[in-house]
Amino acid sequence: MTAQGGRDIVAEARGLVKRFGAFEAVRGVDFTIARGESFGFLGPNGAGKTSTMRMVSAVSQPSAGSLSIFGLDPRVHGPEIRGRIGVVPQDDSLELELSVRLNIEMYGRYFDLPRRVLRERTDELLDFARLTERADSKVDDLSGGMKRRLTIARALVNRPEMLILDEPTTGLDPQARHLLWERLYRLKREGVTLIITTHYMDEAEQLCDRLVVMDNGTIVAEGAPRELIEHHSSREVLELRFGTDAHAAMHDVLAPHAERVEVLPDRVLLYVEDGDDALRTVHAAGITPLSALVRRSSLEDVFLRLTGRTLVD
């Protein structure tokens, strides 16, 4: 269970494959996740993230390759592994007709927790999820953000060593997202290993110590968010908008002004060291965009660079 650097490894995959009939959803991926780490799977819908997560959750069986969770083989020790992890699925899959409190308590029964332990733990978790005042409300009456926090609280009922979150903030408003992130930081500080899939680059940058970028069932890059950005993109990005249909024609015109130019349907991206500087040279060359925006490079740019596509269509 211990890797070369003395680090405790909680999950390790080598050549991991998942097939559904003739379709290969995950096509031979390798990754290693250390205890206490927050590890992300970033990629667009259909990249194979959820299939990978379901294998790491010891729910779905690998079609080929090796996978070890807590040093155990999920093909053999599924129940034992699942007893030590928590899973937050994309759809909350809560009991809508029952109260918030009962949703946690009843889920705890699946882990065979004694009733007394369950009572105490449910109170703690309600507090953690900031749902104490809604403890007796029917789940159906909760907001999307509350339901998601309840799903996280439910996943923590067995005090998991590793929490797996599939698209944790999809569909939430900004305020609900930030509250959720803050709760996840707290778990991370407590030493819980977090595994997160997301197609939001800002979420990945905020939450993940290290991540892999997935596309089409394979891993196309791996590293810390900043490392990936430094390695695969320039420091800044100049975003220019021109009139409709004019973008494709701008590539060659703008190429001399940047390290690299990406043409998207609604804008042109110039990868540069200094965005303001680049904008000045563009203006000096007599090019007049309708609008211009300078920003730092993000994981979105890394993804675009590696796959030629944007994360969110």
Next chain:
Amino acid sequence: MTAIEPRLGWARWRRSWWYHAVFYAQTWRGSVASSVLFPVFYLASLGVGVGHLVARHHGLVEGQTYLHYIAPSLLATTTFQLGESESLWPVLASVKWIRVYHAAAATPLEPHDILYGKLSWVVTRSLAIGVVYSAIIAAFGGVQSWWGLTLPLIGALITLAFAAPLTAYAAWVESDASFVMIYRFAFVPMFLFSATFYPISAYPGYLRPIVQLVPLYHGVALVRAAAFGQGSLLAQLAHVAVLGTLALAGIAWGRVTLRRRLVD
């Protein structure tokens, strides 16, 4: 941060049974009054009311008053209805719409634990209904043999014979489109024509083998035999075999469809 997973090997499915029991404890109110009142109304209306006509125009039915004759079949139809009503929409909802079975599959439970927990819970309810109904049927004079003590067990077997294959089926289909058809063209005719309200001898000879193909017929025949202490033991074992085969085949099929649905 140590996880508690103390008794891994021992009957994980009982946790799923508990889950269903707690869930039911939250939602049962209202269903109890009707499960006592319904059989009383049913026996009073059909048994006493229609029975009066039967007595006047026909006399006894296979040596029983009409009330006594139909009383045991009420247990068969009720336990059948429990089995089907707990197994189509509730199961499809649990695997596809609210997906609570997926949430359960992320815990130490295996798909077959979820299946056994669910079925054992439905059987538990069937036993409870069986005890109450047997008492009511006995109060109306419909139980005339010590074999009547087996009525709740027979009811449980009937429930399982329907709940198991229908659970498997509901975990297999992609939508509930077929469910209404099954109700209309399988359940309703089965309820009406399984020799529920009159003996199978009321059918012309060429129809009787067809009625004998209907699973519920075997349930009705069994409860009647137990309530009256009549019929050969061999014939009753054959009825048990039919229902038992349905139950076991349903469980085997359910293991496959739930696994495919939850794990693959």
